[in-house]
Amino acid sequence: MKIVFATKNFHKLREVNIIKPTWIEISPLPDDIPIAPESGDTFLENAVSKAVFYSKILKSSVVADDSGLVIEALNGFPGVQSSRFMEGENYGRKMKKILMMMEDEENRKAKFVCVAVFADVEKGMILSSIGEVKGKIAQEIRGKGGFGYDPIFIPNGFEKTFGELGEEVKSEISHRKRAFEKLFDIIRKLEI
C-alpha cells in the first residue's frame, strides 16, 4: 500500500520509515507542493487539516502528524504551539526559553504527544491515533541527536535526554512510534 507522508521534515520521515510495516510504502511530499495551513488549536485538528489538504491535492492516501511537548507546570505549554512558538527562532533558543520558564519549578513532568492521521478524501476515509511518551524536563540542554525539543526531554525509565539517546532508542519508545504503530495497525485491521 502506497501512502504519502505529509511532512517536509527529514527526521520525521526517517522515524516513520523505521517504524512502518513492510506492506506499507511511504513516499515524501513532492518538492513543489504548497504548505498546508496549520492553525487549529488541537493536535488532532492540525494533523487532520494537513492530511486532508494533501490528500485532496495529490488524490492519494496521505498520513500526517502533529506533535508537541506538553509541560504540566506550564499548563500544557508549548503544546500545539511547539513549532510555532518563537517562530523563526531555532530550537536552541526555544529550549533556552523553556528552561528559563521552568527555572525554580519543581514539577518537571512533561510528555511528548503525537496525533497521526490517515486520510483518503476520495474514499471518504479518515482515521487517527494518539501516541504519548511521558517524562520530565531536564535542567539543561543535553545531547545533539534527535530534533526539536529532544535535548531537554528525559523519558521515564531513562537518565538521558532524547537528544542523548539517539534515533535508535527514540524510534523504539517515541510518541511518534506509538501513534504510527497504532495507526498502521488500524489500517491493517480495517483492511483498507
Added chain:
Amino acid sequence: MKIVFATKNFHKLREVNIIKPTWIEISPLPDDIPIAPESGDTFLENAVSKAVFYSKILKSSVVADDSGLVIEALNGFPGVQSSRFMEGENYGRKMKKILMMMEDEENRKAKFVCVAVFADVEKGMILSSIGEVKGKIAQEIRGKGGFGYDPIFIPNGFEKTFGELGEEVKSEISHRKRAFEKLFDIIRKLEI
C-alpha cells in the same frame, strides 16, 4: 457507550437510532448550541468539521455526517451542495429544479452518498466511513415519506422512490445506514 449525534435534523436522528447497536446510546445536540460551519468542498471535510466542532464544545464523543445526492449527468451536482443549493427554498422547489435540469436527459444514474465521522478531540480520535446507495432520478416527484431528495430517487432493485418506500425500507438500504453501520463496526473492532 454514549455518543452525541451532531444533527438538528429529526429524520436523521431517527434513522440512526434505528440502525445503531444496543451498546451505543445516541443523544441529540443540546438546543442552545451554536451551528457548526459547513463550508468544505467534500462530504468528508464537512462531516469532519461538524464532528470536531461539537466534540470540542461538548468535550465528548460525537458522530456527524454529511450526505447528498450525486447525479452523474450533472457532473456530480448537487453533491456537497445538496442542502445549500437554493438556500432557503424548500425541497419541493429544489427537486423541481433538479427535474428541470434533468429534462430530456437519458442518463438518469445517481447515487446518495453519506460520510459518517466519529470524533473525540480529547482522545485525539477520528474515524470515518462512507456509504452509498445507487439508483436513478425519477421523472417526477413521488411519495411523501423520507426527507430531502427522497421523492425523486429510485434505488436500484426498486420501482418506487425513497419517498414512496418509507422509512422502514429506507433504513434497511440507505447510504446513511451503510455509513453508520460500518462506522459503528469500526468503533467496535477498535474497542475505543
